[in-house]
Every structure is written in C-alpha cells, then in structure tokens.
Amino acid sequence: MRVGVLTGGGDCPGLNAVIRAVVRKGVSQYGYEFLGFRDGWRGPLENVTTELGIPQVRGILPRGGTILGSSRTNPFKVDGGVERIKENLASNSVDALVAIGGEDTLGVATKLAELGVQVVGVPKTIDNDLNATDFTFGFDTAVNIATEAIDRLHTTAESHHRILVVEVMGRHAGWIALHSGLAGGANVILIPEQPFDMDKVVGYVESRFQTQYSPIIVVSEGASPKEGTFALHNEELDAFGHVRLGGIGNLVAAELEKRTGKEARAVVLGHTQRGGTPTAFDRWLATRFGLHAIEAVHDGAWGQMVALRGTDIVRAPLGDATKELKLVQPELYSEAEVLFG
Amino acid sequence: MRVGVLTGGGDCPGLNAVIRAVVRKGVSQYGYEFLGFRDGWRGPLENVTTELGIPQVRGILPRGGTILGSSRTNPFKVDGGVERIKENLASNSVDALVAIGGEDTLGVATKLAELGVQVVGVPKTIDNDLNATDFTFGFDTAVNIATEAIDRLHTTAESHHRILVVEVMGRHAGWIALHSGLAGGANVILIPEQPFDMDKVVGYVESRFQTQYSPIIVVSEGASPKEGTFALHNEELDAFGHVRLGGIGNLVAAELEKRTGKEARAVVLGHTQRGGTPTAFDRWLATRFGLHAIEAVHDGAWGQMVALRGTDIVRAPLGDATKELKLVQPELYSEAEVLFG
Amino acid sequence: MRVGVLTGGGDCPGLNAVIRAVVRKGVSQYGYEFLGFRDGWRGPLENVTTELGIPQVRGILPRGGTILGSSRTNPFKVDGGVERIKENLASNSVDALVAIGGEDTLGVATKLAELGVQVVGVPKTIDNDLNATDFTFGFDTAVNIATEAIDRLHTTAESHHRILVVEVMGRHAGWIALHSGLAGGANVILIPEQPFDMDKVVGYVESRFQTQYSPIIVVSEGASPKEGTFALHNEELDAFGHVRLGGIGNLVAAELEKRTGKEARAVVLGHTQRGGTPTAFDRWLATRFGLHAIEAVHDGAWGQMVALRGTDIVRAPLGDATKELKLVQPELYSEAEVLFG
Amino acid sequence: MRVGVLTGGGDCPGLNAVIRAVVRKGVSQYGYEFLGFRDGWRGPLENVTTELGIPQVRGILPRGGTILGSSRTNPFKVDGGVERIKENLASNSVDALVAIGGEDTLGVATKLAELGVQVVGVPKTIDNDLNATDFTFGFDTAVNIATEAIDRLHTTAESHHRILVVEVMGRHAGWIALHSGLAGGANVILIPEQPFDMDKVVGYVESRFQTQYSPIIVVSEGASPKEGTFALHNEELDAFGHVRLGGIGNLVAAELEKRTGKEARAVVLGHTQRGGTPTAFDRWLATRFGLHAIEAVHDGAWGQMVALRGTDIVRAPLGDATKELKLVQPELYSEAEVLFG
Structure with missing residues (x-):
C-alpha cells in the first residue's frame, strides 16, 4: 500500500x-x-x-x-x-x-x-x-499564547490604571477568546456569536476601576458591536462588513478611551497564535x-x-x-x- | 446561604x-x-x-x-x-x-x-x-512541564550520543508518563501498570543509537521491572516495595549504562510538576x-x-x-x- | 534611619x-x-x-x-x-x-x-x-517576549509564503528591536535611529522569498521612513510626527503588501512586553x-x-x-x- | 579563504x-x-x-x-x-x-x-x-531554566510546609546556583567555592518555617559540606571525593529531613539545563x-x-x-x- x-x-x-x-x-x-x-x-x-x-x-x-x-x-x-x-x-x-x-x-x-x-x-x-x-x-496552543499575553497585561494594567484590549483570532467563532478570556481572568469577553453592547462594556470597565484593579478586554477579531451602540465609521469596514485597519481591537480601545477618559491600549497577537511549538x-x-x-x-x-x-x-x-x-x-x-x- | x-x-x-x-x-x-x-x-x-x-x-x-x-x-x-x-x-x-x-x-x-x-x-x-x-x-500543567523537559533533553542527548532518563510523577497510574512521553517523542515509556522488561528497553535503546538520534526514556516514579529482568538490590526497595534513594529513574539509568556501555543520565522533575502557574x-x-x-x-x-x-x-x-x-x-x-x- | x-x-x-x-x-x-x-x-x-x-x-x-x-x-x-x-x-x-x-x-x-x-x-x-x-x-524580559513571538512567526510565515511585521517597543531607541531581531533571526530590523529606505526593505523581502523562507520584519514603534521612500498620508501622523492608528507596523505591512503582491500581516506586541514575571x-x-x-x-x-x-x-x-x-x-x-x- | x-x-x-x-x-x-x-x-x-x-x-x-x-x-x-x-x-x-x-x-x-x-x-x-x-x-539559558523550576517549587513548598532542594549544574563554580538562587528567591544557596556548614543550613531552614513560607535550597552539583558538619558515608563519595548516587541534592534533602523532622524532597534538573532553545x-x-x-x-x-x-x-x-x-x-x-x- x-x-x-x-x-x-x-x-x-x-x-x-x-x-x-x-x-x-x-x-x-x-x-x-x-x-x-x-x-x-x-x-x-x-x-x-x-x-x-x-x-x-x-x-x-x-x-x-x-x-x-x-x-x-x-x-x-x-x-x-x-x-x-x-x-x-x-x-x-x-x-x-x-x-x-x-x-x-x-x-x-x-x-x-x-x-x-x-x-x-x-x-x-x-x-x-x-x-x-x-x-x-x-487550539490549545493558541489559547495558551493568548492567556500568557493576558497574564502579562494584568500587572501593567494595574500599575497604571489603564484599559488593555487583546484581540485574538476567531473570525466566526469565539472559542479562543472564550477560553483564553476565562483562563486569563479577562473582565469582558467579546465574541462573534454575540454582538456586543458598547454601553455594557463601558459599564464593566467602570465598575472594574472601582476596585484597585484594571480592566482587560478580550475580543475575537470577528466580534462586532450591536447596531447603534458603537459609532463605527463606514470607511472602517471592509467589503465584508469586517472592521479593518488595525482591527476591532484598536477600535474598541479608541472608543473606551473616549468614553471613560482612561488610557486604553490594544494588543494584536495575530499570527503568533498559530505558529511555534x-x-x-x-x-x-x-x-x-x-x-x-x-x-x-x-x-x-x-x-x-x-x-x-x-x-x-x-x-x-x-x-x-x-x-x-x-x-x-x-x-x-x-x-x-x-x-x- | x-x-x-x-x-x-x-x-x-x-x-x-x-x-x-x-x-x-x-x-x-x-x-x-x-x-x-x-x-x-x-x-x-x-x-x-x-x-x-x-x-x-x-x-x-x-x-x-x-x-x-x-x-x-x-x-x-x-x-x-x-x-x-x-x-x-x-x-x-x-x-x-x-x-x-x-x-x-x-x-x-x-x-x-x-x-x-x-x-x-x-x-x-x-x-x-x-x-x-x-x-x-x-494534569495538563504537569504534562507540559515534563514535555518541555523532554524537548530540552533531545538536543543534548543527540550532541553527545547519550541516554537520558526522565522520571515523572505517577505512583500508581502512568498518565503523566504516557502523555508527556507521546508529546515529547520519548523512545520508551515505562508506567506502573505495565511492569517492564529490561531486555526490551535495552533493545529499544540500542536500535535508537543505530539512527543518528539518542534515546530518551520516560519513566513513572511508580514503574517497576518484571521480575528477573533487572537486578534491583533488596536494600533499594522501601517497605512498600518501591524503589528508593534517587528513585527508579536513577536505577534505570545506571542499569542502561552498564548494559549498553553508553553514558546515561537521569533527570528527576519531582515537585516542579505540581507547582507554579x-x-x-x-x-x-x-x-x-x-x-x-x-x-x-x-x-x-x-x-x-x-x-x-x-x-x-x-x-x-x-x-x-x-x-x-x-x-x-x-x-x-x-x-x-x-x-x- | x-x-x-x-x-x-x-x-x-x-x-x-x-x-x-x-x-x-x-x-x-x-x-x-x-x-x-x-x-x-x-x-x-x-x-x-x-x-x-x-x-x-x-x-x-x-x-x-x-x-x-x-x-x-x-x-x-x-x-x-x-x-x-x-x-x-x-x-x-x-x-x-x-x-x-x-x-x-x-x-x-x-x-x-x-x-x-x-x-x-x-x-x-x-x-x-x-x-x-x-x-x-x-529590557531582557521585553526582548525575550519579542523573540518568542518572532520564533512563533517563523513557522507560520514559511507555511504560507507570507510577510510578517512585528512592532516592538522603542519610541526613541531601537534596542528592543535590535536585540530581539538578532535573537529571532529577523530579516530586517527597523529602528528610530536609522530612518529606513522602503525600497531597500522591499529588496530584502524579495530576496528572502527566493529562498524557501519567508521574511519577518521587526520594527520599533518609533521607526520612520526616509522622506520620499514611503507614502505616509498626513492624517496618519500625529502631532509629534509619529505614525498613529495601528502604528508603523501596520503601515509597513500594508506598504509591503502593495509593493510585493504577497500577503503581509502585522503583530503589535504592545504592553505584553512590559508586564509579567x-x-x-x-x-x-x-x-x-x-x-x-x-x-x-x-x-x-x-x-x-x-x-x-x-x-x-x-x-x-x-x-x-x-x-x-x-x-x-x-x-x-x-x-x-x-x-x- | x-x-x-x-x-x-x-x-x-x-x-x-x-x-x-x-x-x-x-x-x-x-x-x-x-x-x-x-x-x-x-x-x-x-x-x-x-x-x-x-x-x-x-x-x-x-x-x-x-x-x-x-x-x-x-x-x-x-x-x-x-x-x-x-x-x-x-x-x-x-x-x-x-x-x-x-x-x-x-x-x-x-x-x-x-x-x-x-x-x-x-x-x-x-x-x-x-x-x-x-x-x-x-549560561543565561541554564539560569532561566533553574529559576523557572524554583518558581514552581515555591507554591508547592508553601502548601505543604515542605523543604525543597534543587540541584543545579556547576562542578567547580557556583554561578548557576548563585544567579538562579538570587533570581528565584532561594533561602539558601550552596556553591562549590564555599564548603557549607550544615548547622547553619538547618538554622536557615528552621527560621524560614517560622514565617508562613517554606524553604527552598539551591545547591550546585559540586558543593560539599565542611568536614564534621554532615555525615556523608564514604561509599557515597566517588574517586574524586564528589558525592554520587543521586548527588549532593538528595543527600542534603535526606540530612535536612533527619534534622528538622520536616519532609524534604530533591529535584535534579540535570541535562535539562543545557538543552533546548x-x-x-x-x-x-x-x-x-x-x-x-x-x-x-x-x-x-x-x-x-x-x-x-x-x-x-x-x-x-x-x-x-x-x-x-x-x-x-x-x-x-x-x-x-x-x-x-
């Protein structure tokens, strides 16, 4: 044979x-x-x-x-x-x-x-x-890489009262976001299956700041806001309606900064999630x-x-x-x- | 409540x-x-x-x-x-x-x-x-720690035509040895459930040396040889019949060195497998x-x-x-x- | 005291x-x-x-x-x-x-x-x-995190004949880019101290594709192109003349995609480089x-x-x-x- | 040329x-x-x-x-x-x-x-x-591997009020022990250059138990006790006067267990310190x-x-x-x- x-x-x-x-x-x-x-x-x-x-x-x-x-x-x-x-x-x-x-x-x-x-x-x-x-x-490798990144962000978020947004892979399904968000202790997890309400996200972020801790948001690359809750400009969507130029992570960070008055930064793990041992x-x-x-x-x-x-x-x-x-x-x-x- | x-x-x-x-x-x-x-x-x-x-x-x-x-x-x-x-x-x-x-x-x-x-x-x-x-x-944490150790041993085994024995946890069950041995590409995996035949282990080791690669043996702390195939001295067994003083890993290494004429070294991961994040x-x-x-x-x-x-x-x-x-x-x-x- | x-x-x-x-x-x-x-x-x-x-x-x-x-x-x-x-x-x-x-x-x-x-x-x-x-x-921690990311990108770059751009910290000095680029085997390293010539970068990328390997570019967040070699739009520069919205990494990736016809992706490690153990x-x-x-x-x-x-x-x-x-x-x-x- | x-x-x-x-x-x-x-x-x-x-x-x-x-x-x-x-x-x-x-x-x-x-x-x-x-x-790789092991041992030592001994490489010089011991927060570091006083080691261990924390001892493979402070049996020394059969780590653990009445365990990192990336x-x-x-x-x-x-x-x-x-x-x-x- x-x-x-x-x-x-x-x-x-x-x-x-x-x-x-x-x-x-x-x-x-x-x-x-x-x-x-x-x-x-x-x-x-x-x-x-x-x-x-x-x-x-x-x-x-x-x-x-x-x-x-x-x-x-x-x-x-x-x-x-x-x-x-x-x-x-x-x-x-x-x-x-x-x-x-x-x-x-x-x-x-x-x-x-x-x-x-x-x-x-x-x-x-x-x-x-x-x-x-x-x-x-x-999948397990990708989740571990994202989780290690979230771990690292916790200490830096806390030292500076800063919002950190981590964009992970997942165009249609939120598995990597869900597992790494749970494992990393994210404060909010946004997935493609559940269009998110930006007001609610802002609420989570603000309540987090009332503790001594700082918020970390994990977002699937394919996640998108509920209509009306988040002002995406047209030119920021590509032909398929997906967010482009820096991705949804950067947009969520920018929006949170605007609404909360706190510094927000995005990390885009990209292809590091699918390479390596x-x-x-x-x-x-x-x-x-x-x-x-x-x-x-x-x-x-x-x-x-x-x-x-x-x-x-x-x-x-x-x-x-x-x-x-x-x-x-x-x-x-x-x-x-x-x-x- | x-x-x-x-x-x-x-x-x-x-x-x-x-x-x-x-x-x-x-x-x-x-x-x-x-x-x-x-x-x-x-x-x-x-x-x-x-x-x-x-x-x-x-x-x-x-x-x-x-x-x-x-x-x-x-x-x-x-x-x-x-x-x-x-x-x-x-x-x-x-x-x-x-x-x-x-x-x-x-x-x-x-x-x-x-x-x-x-x-x-x-x-x-x-x-x-x-x-x-x-x-x-x-369990997954322990297996990953053991696997990383095996990964590291491959390069050093090969550079020196050396036998390396890794003793992992598992007094009664061989799960950690089985999973880390599979994941690390071990050449032999010895578990408590299957008393091992030392002659067969020697055979695997020698056939491995005929390639350019060097053998790595993963052994559960609770593994033991079939009677008659491995000369354990009485004083090396504790009251429960378990191998003591350095453990089964050291004994297997010593025996392999004797029988194959190749240098053999043991690594005992011990409690590193159950600590940490x-x-x-x-x-x-x-x-x-x-x-x-x-x-x-x-x-x-x-x-x-x-x-x-x-x-x-x-x-x-x-x-x-x-x-x-x-x-x-x-x-x-x-x-x-x-x-x- | x-x-x-x-x-x-x-x-x-x-x-x-x-x-x-x-x-x-x-x-x-x-x-x-x-x-x-x-x-x-x-x-x-x-x-x-x-x-x-x-x-x-x-x-x-x-x-x-x-x-x-x-x-x-x-x-x-x-x-x-x-x-x-x-x-x-x-x-x-x-x-x-x-x-x-x-x-x-x-x-x-x-x-x-x-x-x-x-x-x-x-x-x-x-x-x-x-x-x-x-x-x-x-510094050593940041360099190791960036190096691990580059390691991971190598396998994925090669499997897909893709360009990968890694943006690392360094607004004024290129130390993190230099050390992680050397340690990770990057094909080009772009630092703030040396305004880069986009044509030369394209040249490196194209010669790399003539081997079976794929190019990885490490770029300091503060790196910038020599005038005239890279069409940055005005609105992409902030008040200090720094690139904004996704950063220089995304811009270099977009430009390379345009000029070489190969898919290019950016990874932005951001604050993961300054957190954690x-x-x-x-x-x-x-x-x-x-x-x-x-x-x-x-x-x-x-x-x-x-x-x-x-x-x-x-x-x-x-x-x-x-x-x-x-x-x-x-x-x-x-x-x-x-x-x- | x-x-x-x-x-x-x-x-x-x-x-x-x-x-x-x-x-x-x-x-x-x-x-x-x-x-x-x-x-x-x-x-x-x-x-x-x-x-x-x-x-x-x-x-x-x-x-x-x-x-x-x-x-x-x-x-x-x-x-x-x-x-x-x-x-x-x-x-x-x-x-x-x-x-x-x-x-x-x-x-x-x-x-x-x-x-x-x-x-x-x-x-x-x-x-x-x-x-x-x-x-x-x-050297830096070896020190990091030893440090990660020590990190992992801290949590398990503390959960069980246990002594943990980590044997690291270094037959003649204690650099790996010194650097990893400092980096890992070891409670005692034993190196070949300084024959150790077992009574003093016991003292450190016992004072450590008076806090809520548990002692971790890092010992170079070539470290040896001052004469008269530690009962090494003759047959445990090889022709060069070095400790054999499981090494100095196991002997220090055994001695500490005997003298303090606390459980002591040894980890022997061996060749994992010199392999891998x-x-x-x-x-x-x-x-x-x-x-x-x-x-x-x-x-x-x-x-x-x-x-x-x-x-x-x-x-x-x-x-x-x-x-x-x-x-x-x-x-x-x-x-x-x-x-x-």
Whole structure:
C-alpha cells in the first residue's frame, strides 16, 4: 500500500505531529510506503510531490508549521481538477490519501470520496469551530499564547490604571477568546456569536476601576458591536462588513478611551497564535489523530475522518465536519458572563 | 446561604482557580457568603477558618498552590471527628461545603454526605487517575512541564550520543508518563501498570543509537521491572516495595549504562510538576468546575461532584470518584508502543 | 534611619525585585525602617504612603508591576511642590529616599538632591536607553517576549509564503528591536535611529522569498521612513510626527503588501512586553541594584545612582542617567545589517 | 579563504547561533568558503568533515545542541595528533579554523596556535567559569531554566510546609546556583567555592518555617559540606571525593529531613539545563561572538578569542580563557547571603 499525505488551509501547531504519527505507524506496523503532496490540494492537482518516510519525519514532532506546505487550492474550481488528481494519484501508484485540513480541505475530501477516491481525513482548525470533534489540535496552543499575553497585561494594567484590549483570532467563532478570556481572568469577553453592547462594556470597565484593579478586554477579531451602540465609521469596514485597519481591537480601545477618559491600549497577537511549538495537549491529540488515521486507512474506512470524543478517538463521516460551524452557544457564554466586570 | 470551602491532599495547579470561581459566582449570582477552612479537613475538624470573599480571591487565578492550605487529615481517624465537624459547621453557620480534593478528601466527603452533611465535591489529582471525569485539572500543567523537559533533553542527548532518563510523577497510574512521553517523542515509556522488561528497553535503546538520534526514556516514579529482568538490590526497595534513594529513574539509568556501555543520565522533575502557574486548559477546567460546583450547591445536589465529559461539565455521585483508580489500559499503552524505539 | 521608597514612570518587570532587595537588606543588615510612597513622586508630594517592611515584600520577587504603584507626577511642575515634599518627608520622619525610575523620575531626583534631599537612584527603563549603565532591568524580559513571538512567526510565515511585521517597543531607541531581531533571526530590523529606505526593505523581502523562507520584519514603534521612500498620508501622523492608528507596523505591512503582491500581516506586541514575571537576568540585576542602593544609603552617597558596568554594580552621579539618551550607534546597527535579507 | 569550524566539549545552547553567524557573515561579507569538522577535535584529527554553507545554517539559530556534533577528543593525547591535524587542514585546503569550546577545546587551540595553526577561538561554557569574558552563552539559558523550576517549587513548598532542594549544574563554580538562587528567591544557596556548614543550613531552614513560607535550597552539583558538619558515608563519595548516587541534592534533602523532622524532597534538573532553545540573551551573545570571530579571521588575529566586556565584544589571547577558572568570589557570595533564611 502506498499512501499520500497532504496538509491544507491555514497552518496550525500539530500538523507535523500528525504527519509523523501517520508515517511512523504506517511504516513500522503495516509496512506502507508514503508520498508527500505539497501545498494541500495543489500537490495532487499539479503533481508536486516530496519524499516522505521515516527520515523526513525525524525531529518534526515539536515543530510548528507543516513540512508539506499548505495552500487553499480547490481542485473543484479548476477545470478537470478531479480527473487530474485521479491521474496523478494513479501515476504515483498512490492507493490512498490522508488529507489533513479544515472545512475547505475536508470539503474537497468529502466530494472526492464520493467520487471514489480512497481518502481519510484529519480535522484541523486553530479556531476549534469544526463539528464532530470535541477539540482540534492547535487550539490549545493558541489559547495558551493568548492567556500568557493576558497574564502579562494584568500587572501593567494595574500599575497604571489603564484599559488593555487583546484581540485574538476567531473570525466566526469565539472559542479562543472564550477560553483564553476565562483562563486569563479577562473582565469582558467579546465574541462573534454575540454582538456586543458598547454601553455594557463601558459599564464593566467602570465598575472594574472601582476596585484597585484594571480592566482587560478580550475580543475575537470577528466580534462586532450591536447596531447603534458603537459609532463605527463606514470607511472602517471592509467589503465584508469586517472592521479593518488595525482591527476591532484598536477600535474598541479608541472608543473606551473616549468614553471613560482612561488610557486604553490594544494588543494584536495575530499570527503568533498559530505558529511555534505545539503544547503537550496538541501534540498528544495530533499524534493520536495520526495513529488512528492510518488505522482508518488500514480498515479501508474511506470517507471517514478521525475525531475526539471525551478521551477516545472515534471515526465520523467526513461530511459531518463541514456541515456547519461549531459556535459558542449562548448558555456557554452566559456561564462565563458571571465572571465579567 | 453560607458556604464553606476547603482543599485537601497534594497541591495541584488550578486549586485557586476553583476557589475563585466558586466565590465569584456564589457572591454575584446567588448572594452567598463564604468561609474558608484551612488545611483540608483539619479546618472544619479543628475549627481553623479564614475569611473568604471577593477581595481574598482577587488575582489568585494564575497562582499555583492553594490559598486555603492543604493537609491529609482524615476526620474518620479521629475520635469524635465527625461530630466535631458538624458542630464547627453549625457554630460557623455554614450550611454547605465545597470540598476540593482527591481520593482521600472526596472519600471523607462521601461518608459525610451519607451522614447528612450538605457537601458537593470537586475532583482533583495531578495524576489524572480519578474515575468519573475525563481529566482533572493540574494534569495538563504537569504534562507540559515534563514535555518541555523532554524537548530540552533531545538536543543534548543527540550532541553527545547519550541516554537520558526522565522520571515523572505517577505512583500508581502512568498518565503523566504516557502523555508527556507521546508529546515529547520519548523512545520508551515505562508506567506502573505495565511492569517492564529490561531486555526490551535495552533493545529499544540500542536500535535508537543505530539512527543518528539518542534515546530518551520516560519513566513513572511508580514503574517497576518484571521480575528477573533487572537486578534491583533488596536494600533499594522501601517497605512498600518501591524503589528508593534517587528513585527508579536513577536505577534505570545506571542499569542502561552498564548494559549498553553508553553514558546515561537521569533527570528527576519531582515537585516542579505540581507547582507554579496552571496552563490555560487547567484554568479553564478548574474555573468551570468551580462555576458548576456552586450551581450544584444552589441545586442542593448534595453528595454529588462535578466532572468533565467531553466538553460538558456534568455531575456524578461522589462515590464514583473513589471506587477505583483510573489506570492506563493495555490497549492505550499499545497504541503508544508503536512509536517506541 | 527611616528610608522612603518610590517607583515612577512606566512599569517594568523587576521593580518589585528592587523594592524587595532594598527592604530585606536594609532591615536585616542595618536595622532600617521603611515607608512606601505611592505612585511615584505623587506619594511624597501628596503624602500618600503605604506600609513597607518584610511582610509587604514577601513573594513579590517574581511579580511584574510595582506594589507601590507608579505615575508621571512631576513635583517641579506643581506650585510649592518641592516644599511639600520636604515637609512630607519630615513629617514622616523619612531621612532618605530610594527613587526607582527612568529619565523623568531620576531627573526630579537629581534636582531634589541638589536641593538637599537625601536621595539615591535606581535606573529603570524597559527601552534600555539610559546612559551610565550597561543594561537596565526589564529590557531582557521585553526582548525575550519579542523573540518568542518572532520564533512563533517563523513557522507560520514559511507555511504560507507570507510577510510578517512585528512592532516592538522603542519610541526613541531601537534596542528592543535590535536585540530581539538578532535573537529571532529577523530579516530586517527597523529602528528610530536609522530612518529606513522602503525600497531597500522591499529588496530584502524579495530576496528572502527566493529562498524557501519567508521574511519577518521587526520594527520599533518609533521607526520612520526616509522622506520620499514611503507614502505616509498626513492624517496618519500625529502631532509629534509619529505614525498613529495601528502604528508603523501596520503601515509597513500594508506598504509591503502593495509593493510585493504577497500577503503581509502585522503583530503589535504592545504592553505584553512590559508586564509579567521578569527573566532571571532582570531579577538578578534588579536584586543587585536594590542591594547596592541600600548600601549607597548606608554610605550617604546622596545624588548617586547604581549602575551595571560589566558584571559590577557601580555608582554614578544621578545626572549622568539623564544627560542624553543611549541610542543604537551606526556601527552596531551595521554589525547586525550583515544578517539582513 | 576556506575556514573550518568545529565545536568541542559539553553542548550548550547557542552553539548553532555562533556557527550560523560565522558562516553568514563570512559568506556574504568576505566571500569565504566553509567546511564543518565533526565532533570537536576528532573532526580535523580523523578528517571527518561535513558540508557547511548558507543552506546548512538556515533555521538553526533557535536550536539547542550543535549541528557539528561534539566530543572531548584531545589531539595532544594521540600519537602524531598535531601532524595529522595539520595534514587534514592542508588536504582540505582549510586556511583557518574557528574553534568553539571551553577550557579543553580552547586549550588545544592555544597550543595549536603556538604551533602555527591559524585559529581563532569562541569561548563556551554553560557554567560561566571562563576568565576573560563577562559571560558565556548558554549560561543565561541554564539560569532561566533553574529559576523557572524554583518558581514552581515555591507554591508547592508553601502548601505543604515542605523543604525543597534543587540541584543545579556547576562542578567547580557556583554561578548557576548563585544567579538562579538570587533570581528565584532561594533561602539558601550552596556553591562549590564555599564548603557549607550544615548547622547553619538547618538554622536557615528552621527560621524560614517560622514565617508562613517554606524553604527552598539551591545547591550546585559540586558543593560539599565542611568536614564534621554532615555525615556523608564514604561509599557515597566517588574517586574524586564528589558525592554520587543521586548527588549532593538528595543527600542534603535526606540530612535536612533527619534534622528538622520536616519532609524534604530533591529535584535534579540535570541535562535539562543545557538543552533546548537558547534565551534571547544567549542568542544575541552567541551571534555577536560569531560575527566578531569571523572578523578576527579576516584580521588574521590568530591565537585570539572573542570575549564580552560590558556590552562590547573584544579580543583576548586564547591562553587567557584557560589560565584559571573564574570562581564566585567571597564578597559576591556575601552580597547574596544577606538574603538567606
């Protein structure tokens, strides 16, 4: 058996750990051979391959990024894309594919599986917004990075009676904001799922100043205010209605400064959240995903992906991952809200 | 309602996060008052109390240890212990107790609940060996500390063709060794549940040297060799048959040095694994445990404890935590074993 | 002898370590008493004091911020300010002052010393731009935080062929950018002392893409382009000619995106660089500064401050710290420049 | 010009940063070619070489260990060793050598320079015990790792009224113990330069317990008690009179437990202190050492090594590094002693 491996979409700490586990178990337990496809679906589409075996995966477990590269290429948007993929798999004698990626990458995998390609999936999203799995790897790393930043801001906020706004990743789902905000003891957490009331935020900030402590606001990059509570100028919204030029973090800081008369500053963690070495949790999860993915290949469980349920790795239909985003539900947000202010 | 809070057993990163969440939600949502009991069950037994309210829990979220202190006092081993506890609760007008602890602390809580004390539990063990919950807080922190140590050892092992043995916590269960060994890319993982064959360990070590890489062995403090494969001298075992004087890590290193002719060194992480600031995961879990514990108090769910199942916090009978230890099952160990050598 | 202590200016990891060392040595070696003044010079000006002794300094060594609070109050800008300070020192029976701060705080101390106040200084600036000392505490912490961020960005930059711009602190001096850029392997470092040529930056970025690696640009918040090489719109400059709204980092990213056609993203570390626990170096330096400051008090070395020269702590006239900023000299920048691109 | 590079002795975070800086500046500024010699002096002795150029040094800046490997081979202890080195340099057309190492490696370089080999040196020792330079790279990393461990132990010590002993590296010099002990707020620091009085240590420990805090003792692996104050059994000393089997840390813990009746535990950080990614300070220092070493090659400054003095990189005769160890002087130890107990 010869197995192709590819990684698609945004990078995420843990991708290399998946690749390593897939290859090491495949080689030592089943005697499989492997071929790497570069840059997500671009690899099998344009036949860009790279050697993949035990030597290539040595030492990559703790490394961020992906040794296979990544892209957002979608073969279904390319004329004859699917045929070319099938041809390239055949010409490389590749019998099966392990596709590691998020909504888009697994969406392609789902359709290819329906068209007869022997593919299994490994779910990946730093935002933790894929259904069918309790957690995705990379998320824990991002949350820890954001939490460490919040920890550092507490002492400086307090020494200067200052407002600090931390903008974290999360365009559609507020998981990183929710978890890091809870873990870091933020005073307010703003997420995309819950348009925020600027008056209420100002209230939290002001009540915080009545203690000796200073407010820290965590805001998802995709969070936005309720209409009418926050004067965003038109030119500050891009074509999709998202805040641009410095992002929502800077805007919230500017608005708070104006309304409270206190100095406010924004920190934008940006891509530091998705790079670097994965946490132990993410390496454990990614490694187990890899081990179980190759087991799924061995079982011929095409069209399935691996998933975490409790502490078990299970299989789920690839389509489940991409049906709908896993959002922060109102009751979970309310649970956290009791700690605001 | 006036609620007492205590922490018992070995300390664990996240205890303060639980206390903070219990108090903050109790005060702001239900208007409860709180009283801290010091040093586990010694507090209500000997009526040693401490003020506990919003000011006392400010800033403690990221701090290791417990502001309430801890001990291993068991009131059932003290004459009239239970009566004294009841009296002290009454004299302090304490209506309900939140008991945060491991097997022993929750064992006492279980029996007190049967005797009519209004108590809810929060499970705690750095070793992750409590049943009825997917994970306990503190465990993720310990695993990350051990993993960082393993990461550091890789480069030095390789530069000198040296064997490195890392001894981690886990007297009865190998969870810390298993997770940190997987996350750190250890070449062999030795756990208490699986007595090890020294010949096999030597084999893994020697095959590792045939690559350009050097072996790292992770061993639980409670791991022990199969009889006949490892010459432990009698005087090196303590009364319980456990290895003493430097621990099993040093002995494995000495034995490997003797058998392979390569330099071997041991690192004993000891109590560094249970101190210091908790990871984001542990703070999130501890905070949610605290929020749900006070909800259980509000619901009068006496004799229940909070537990993690998947991503949900649920309730379970206190007795479930203490029925039997959660050990690493053979199939889970085999899953990891494919990466050995 | 009764000694007052105050901390002024921006906060900086290590302030608490200085306070602790001053108090512990003063009490145990010389039997001094201490009094804390709150919020920099506001404390002695408005007679806002706080108890300061062994119990107050327990456990503060690893904590960021300052237990004494800080401000930018300047008593020389207040009518009768100096008299009020003298009166308040007298009414509190304070014989000597230890003033911990940067240019402004030590500038006040210099003038007060000339007016007969018994004061010794401890230099402090996260930017490392004070003359008369090799390093100031807090700087090493800031550099490490920036370096860790750059480390994380490398993997994500490479996986996506993306440009990443990291904006670090440094309004007038580029020390943080220079040290973290060197330590993190940045491809270009832009500092306030050397107005940058945007064409040259574009050149470095493009040559970097010809390798398989991706460019990371570190830019001081106070860096600015040479005239004519970079189209800053007027409205993007504030009254002081500094770039505003998202800062120079965002502007450089936007410009690079436009000119190279590659995606560019900015990370703004902001106040995370000045908060949180100090590195070992900063704690060692701050502790030694504290020990030597109280020695200076004992010797009656009024008008002097402590300073690091090599590995020795020496004394220097307070005025030396504030004479002129310590800037990155052209030859030192050239030394780093050989690693650009 | 063709330049050989080798790394000798124990590994140290920062070695790769030196190699990278040497090669990058040598290639881009002077057009030099490079050749790597493997495993210290074994490389030129046995003609074991490895390609070394820009591609080989990409991405190694943050990596611990050394891509060139290391050993303790001494060509002066091998018959005709020097001749073979000269022949191998000639046959590889190597004009000059950059030797990176400690006392032994630089000792060989000193003698070779006297015999006409064109060699410049870069000093390296994790223990910081080389004369002629203020600091060596790797030391700051080791101190930070030890300090983080001490930080973690504080909370657990306090929660259980327990004594914790941390054994750190330092066979002959106590620099790591002194710096990490100061930075971590240890209650006692024991170093090789000052044989310790066990009675005094017990005194510190007991006075510490009279506060609410618990004692942490930092001990260099090479520290030893004053005769008569500590019952070490003969068999616990190795041929050099050093403590063996678990080390001095375990023995001090055992003795303290016996004398104070309090539980005492030892943590042995071992090789975790010399592995893994270097701190920003060590990367900055190592990079500058590398840049200046190639400058010394360019200047033909044979028999010289680079050194740090204040913030300047200077040159010193190779012999200076190896004349005598840089030990902790009594007055510096006394400076720290005021914080004991």
